[in-house]
Amino acid sequence: MKKIGLIGGTSWVSTIDYYRIINEYANQKRGGLHTAEIILYSVNFHEFQSYLRNYDWDHLTIYFSEITEKLINAGAEIILLGANTAHVVYDPLQHRFPQVKIIHIAQATGKQILNHNLRKVGLLGTKFTMELDFYRSKLENMGIEVVVPSSQEEREYITYTLENELGRSIFKPETQKEYLGIIQRLKDQHKIEGVILGCTEIPLLIKQDDIDIPVFDTTKIHSLAAVDLALE
Known part of the structure; x- marks a missing residue:
């Protein structure tokens, strides 16, 4: 099973559900005591929101690029942006990291x-x-x-x-x-x-x-x- 890199904390409330659902479904699919391999990077929601409020897509792209690179370096093979709004920078992010699949919500x-x-x-x-x-x-x-x-x-x-x-x-x-x-x-x-x-x-x-x-x-x-x- 490929390692999933999850950019969470956007917000922490829904990130809890991401973690639960991914592991429950992985266990359902594989059986036994199997769960998913997840590398979670939980962001500071205030910082994320500050870029959104200013429509500052350039800095938001840099922000998520740095996090994505850390997840890839840690072994992530699939990336999830754990928020619908975060996908405003999906295209430049996927273009920058073609070696991994970033699943568009x-x-x-x-x-x-x-x-x-x-x-x-x-x-x-x-x-x-x-x-x-x-x-x-x-x-x-x-x-x-x-x-x-x-x-x-x-x-x-x-x-x-x-x-x-x-x-x-x-x-x-x-x-x-x-x-x-x-x-x-x-x-x-x-x-x-x-x-x-x-x-x-x-x-x-x-x-x-x-x-x-x-x-x-x-x-x-x-x-x-x-x-x-x-x-x-």
Whole structure:
């Protein structure tokens, strides 16, 4: 089994789920007492966020490049960026390190959407994931139409709660209710067929049982894709 390098801490809350899911699935696939070989580099979330807030993609690329190089030097053969928003620097990062596969979370999610025979989905995530094209373009290139909340207020609300609640392991019933309301409005107004939980903390708040359309848990999808590739 190939060694998985996980860039986590973006946030630490969802990184716990990455670690759990990867090991559970590796054991399920291999049996016995087998687990995954994971090299984890947990970043300082404050530093990561400072680059995001300033739209400083050049320094964010350098930041993740230095970490990726450390993981490769430690033996990592597959790299995961443990956050949807971090994929804003995916292309330059993969170009710089062609010797390893960096699994793109949106492409892995897109495969699952197509497996469900869906073509139009809603996307919830940080304002960067929802408003910039680095994420949606990967899905649109796969023939998937992506819809985000049209209200700036809703997009700002999701970003605020991700940073100040979910990313700090704070889960409020009223926040869950508002997220479900946003999804319902996407259903009513845009006729979405499924919804991408496009920030790795959202699956800790919203579950499939809460919604009557398919939910795509990007943390789980990304983790399973890593194990499948590691076992090839």
